Amino acid sequence: MLGDAAPLPETETVAEPGPEPEPEPTAAVEPEAGEPSASATEAEPDEVDKTVVPPQEYFTPSRPKRELLDLEPPPQPKDEPPQTPETLPLDVSGSPRAALRNAGITVPHMQQIVQLGDVRLWAFGVRADEALGWWLQIRQVHEKTGWLPVLLGSPDDWLDNGEGVLHEGDAELERMTELDAETLLHDKAAEAGEPPRGVPILPTRGDSDFAVPKSDGLIGLVEAEHSWQIPALLPWKGSTNWELYGAEHATILKHWHERHEVELVSMTWDILELYVPNPPSAEEDALDTAREVHAYCPDLMAAGVPTLDDLAVHMVRSRAWYFRWA
Structure with a gap:
């Protein structure tokens, strides 16, 4: 569920032209009331759907030509995408593939790469030029599937x-009830000290560029209602030098989701x-x-932001917020 978040745009799939026509894939059919839906354990095809959209340039090397939510769905891969290590568990019962297939999305075989209690993180490999398109396509059907994407x-x-x-x-998700976002940010601001101020000197331009999708990697899927829950569900430790753990991240991301729909x-x-609509x-x-x-x-x-005023100018114009802890 997205609460008050802005609705995501619909996308349209167009068959890719080729030297020889491919058989038209069977469209996903929503089950009638009372009829059973496809099971996650049923046999699944070894090859993904060949239906593709015309090749599109999703980004320029420096930044995309369009905002994230204007991207078209990615073409279905013709070859196997980058593989995850063979030592990881293979696609088995409980993966999101059946739910995605019922929502009209065919994805490659997945691997379960994390299991912490009842929380499971499934993933498949994606190429850099397909990563954001996959994220968008899976994100758009969240209300039907219950699974949220995150680039890993x-x-x-x-x-x-x-x-x-x-x-x-x-x-960590339960520990969020003990935290207040404004109090947490006030305390961390006191620890960080007063940032430098001054006339902004960085170029004032819109920014919807993301760093992680510039390389081949994994896209993960987590069963959750909101993406701000993911750092707490797993839980993430990428900023332990700043003593922020899963609950702290989720608390702050929820605060920004309520204000900026992140x-x-x-x-x-x-x-x-973060994508910031x-x-x-x-x-x-x-x-x-x-x-x-x-x-x-x-x-x-x-890391290159000279003053708080430069950061503020960036916040006004950016739809992509980037955080990295040393």
Whole structure:
């Protein structure tokens, strides 16, 4: 469920021209009331659907030509995408493939790469030029499937049940009830200290570019109602140098979701990326948001953002928020 988030646009699939016509795939049919839906355990085809859209340039090397939610669905891969390590569990009962197929999306075979209690993280390999398109297509059918996508980066980081990315603990989502976003951000701002101020000097341009999808990697699927829950469900430890754990991340992301409708796009071992449909517009709101961003990730100021005012200008115009902790 997205609450008050802006509705996602519909996409249209067009058959790819080729030297020889392919048989037209059978369209997914919604089951009538009382009829059983496809089971996750039934036999599944070895090859993915050949229906594709015409080749599109989703990004330029520096930034995309369109906003994220204007992207078309990705073409179905003609070859096998980058593979995850062979040591990981194979696609078995309980994977999201059946739910996605019922929603009209055919994906490659998946692997379960993390299991923590009742939470399972499934993934398949994607190429860089397909990553955001896959994220969008799976995100659009969340209300039908219950599964949310997140780009995970390199598969090597997720070996051994994600022990390099996740910390121990199975009650982070429950621990959120003990936290208040404004209090948490106030305390972290005091720890971070006062950021430098000054006339903005960085170029003032819109930014809807994401870093993680620039390389081949994994796209993961987690069963959740909101993407802000994912760092707590798994739980993520990419910023433990700043003493933020799954519950803290989820609390802050929920706060920004309520204000700016943010969606989690990427989560690697040290990077979080958010899509922001409704960035702050007024100068005062932008400065307040920049202070929160600095409290959440003060390492940004050491990574090329000279002043809080530069950060505020970026917050006003950006639909892609990037966080990386040293």
